[in-house]
Amino acid sequence: MLNILKSTTAALLGAGLGLYATWSALERDAGFEMVQIGPWRSTPKAAFAAADPYTRAALARNAQVPLSPGEGLMFTADIDETGAPLLTRCDYILTSPIPAARFWTLTPMTSKGALAPTGNDRTGLTSAEIVRDSMGRFEIMASAQLRPGNWLALPTEPGFMLALRLYDTPASSLASSMSVGQLPRLRRGRCI
């Protein structure tokens, strides 16, 4: 009798623990193949059926369709280059370089990865809108307040995330061997 009770509770406890492990793994949204380069992270192979099981399970759950390497590559950042979380009450300065790509876009999102209202109709910046210096370098100011130059309007909620999407890029196949110096710097400016 005691044995039956013991095995039943062991099975129930085990099932609960297993489900919790699955839930927390999916909430953290980190597959085996994710690469972290400075503040930027990417899962270049996420689009393929051969992606690791954690990545595939997370994609099935949140219905995300990642960019295929044949189209482009996406990097996201929810921290600055010192590792501090991105906050909309601060300004952030994003400076070149950016990996070679035919086009790229930079989009602010909520900390959960949803599109966020920015208070104006701009949802982000593209490579065609950026003002560069004579050397082709650029500086983007991400801020919730209007800024001169290349201004990226930030959402109104306290935290945010950036998505950098490179289209038609050779970087798709090189993402796992990229170094910090090949991706934009993300420095924190003034905070209010």
Add this chain to the structure above:
Amino acid sequence: MSDRTLGWFIYLLAVLVVAGLVHIVTILALPHVATRDSYARLATIAQTNRFTPLPSPVPGAELLPMQDPAVVRGVCRYDVNNGPVRVRAEIAGVDGLLTLSFHDRRGASFYATTDRGGVRGRIDVVLLTQNQLEALEALDSEDEPPQELRLLAPTREGFVLIGSLALDPGDFDAARGRLSSISCAQENLRRQ
């Protein structure tokens, strides 16, 4: 070690083994049981074997999460059960980025290209099954090699996501216009 400690040790071990099994099984099963995955969401607005433009993502109402708001999207939900499906994009004279990514029923990508991948001013892809491929090859003439790219569909149903990048907020109409050259239709095998 007393019998009692040994008993607890085995109990703990049993809990962990069950937890591990439940965790692995749920992670692996999730893509097959998820009911709100990308295909299911697209199926709510897109008919099969027809090109359907997707509404622009607006904060709070995104059909698929983590889509680039600078990209105007359309979808071709394919079903090769009753014949091959041809996806075609006229790209001659198209100035700007056009992307096509082919996904199976689980959302995994099996092919992707951009307007740069076009041949003779068009992207022409025929999705089919092994049997349909053999039937089609039997109809091919010797002197005239097929002009289209024939792709075996990994699953009989799936979707092709098409994207057109708007370089700035004033470019959205042009980006939408680039999608008008996309066609998606079931082919009749015994046409000729």
